[in-house]
Amino acid sequence: MHIIALVKQTPDTAKLSKTVGGMQLLADGQPRIVNPWDEYAIEVALQLKEKHGGRKVTALTLGKPESVEALRTALAMGVDEAVHICDPLLNEADTLTTARALAAAIGKLGGADVIVAGRSAIDGGDGATAVQVATLLDLPMLGYVAQLHGIANRRISVTRAMEYGRETVSAELPVVMSVLKEIAEPRYPTFMGIRKAAKATITTWTLAGLELHPVAPALTWVAAPPAQRESQIEWLQGTPAEMATALVDRLFAAKAL
Numbered sequence: 001m002h003i004i005a006l007v008k009q010t011p012d013t014a015k016l017s018k019t020v021g022g023m024q025l026l027a028d029g030q031p032r033i034v035n036p037w038d039e040y041a042i043e044v045a046l047q048l049k050e051k052h053g054g055r056k057v058t059a060l061t062l063g064k065p066e067s068v069e070a071l072r073t074a075l076a077m078g079v080d081e082a083v084h085i086c087d088p089l090l091n092e093a094d095t096l097t098t099a100r101a102l103a104a105a106i107g108k109l110g111g112a113d114v115i116v117a118g119r120s121a122i123d124g125g126d127g128a129t130a131v132q133v134a135t136l137l138d139l140p141m142l143g144y145v146a147q148l149h150g151i152a153n154r155r156i157s158v159t160r161a162m163e164y165g166r167e168t169v170s171a172e173l174p175v176v177m178s179v180l181k182e183i184a185e186p187r188y189p190t191f192m193g194i195r196k197a198a199k200a201t202i203t204t205w206t207l208a209g210l211e212l213h214p215v216a217p218a219l220t221w222v223a224a225p226p227a228q229r230e231s232q233i234e235w236l237q238g239t240p241a242e243m244a245t246a247l248v249d250r251l252f253a254a255k256a257l
Contacts, residue, residue: 001054005045006117009070010035037118039186056080075197076189087206099132104210115176134176142177
């Protein structure tokens with residue numbers, strides 16, 4: 001069984017402060033880490049291999065040259081192989097372009113029995129890429145997986161956390177799934193794993209290597225943040241009736257009513 005963990009390098013939001021805006025955090029040179037949601041995907045991939053006799057776990061990412069560090073973290077955690085899709089033409093790729101490149105790489109790897117992704121990336125938060133990969137590969141998509149029950153007779157059984165409750169479903173392999181943080185606690189990289197990862201050779205593919213045509217301009221992009229403005233807060237005092245009257249007076253004065 002071959003398991004692929006989709007990994008992304010994202011800004012380190014723990015470094016966010018009053019002096020660092022969201023757009024600055026996305027800029028080159030800012031501290032970056034493995035997308036926290038993807039740490040759970042890596043853990044699930046490793047557990048699947050350990051519990052069900054998987055052949056190997058491959059970490060796959062798309063990003064600029066520095067994204068290779070996210071793959072080294074995955075290798076230090078225990079994955080067997082790492083593949084980096086890196087091409088200047090993909091620097092501004094949106095989720096669909098990213099999914100097309102990831103799907104092509106998965107095909108070049110010979111496919112996978114299970115493709116695991118985190119719920120979403122903290123810098124985008126749309127959670128679209130895994131769904132798009134599943135669509136492009138024509139595979140079942142199991143989203144918001146909170147519990148993994150196991151694999152038997154080439155069928156995987158999971159519990160999904162939905163807005164209306166939880167549902168237990170199963171699907172025939174191969175599948176794509178996105179996982180929530182409650183599914184498992186990610187393991188820490190070991191000292192030996194870190195040393196091994198530092199020396200590991202990471203496969204890198206360009207668009208040409210994936211036999212993909214140059215990409216079209218991204219259909220989505222991050223807009224500039226709104227200009228900062230000063231604001232004031234006034235705490236109303238008194239009984240609920242007095243505060244309600246004062247609030248209405250202020251709304252009339254501000255011509256909001």
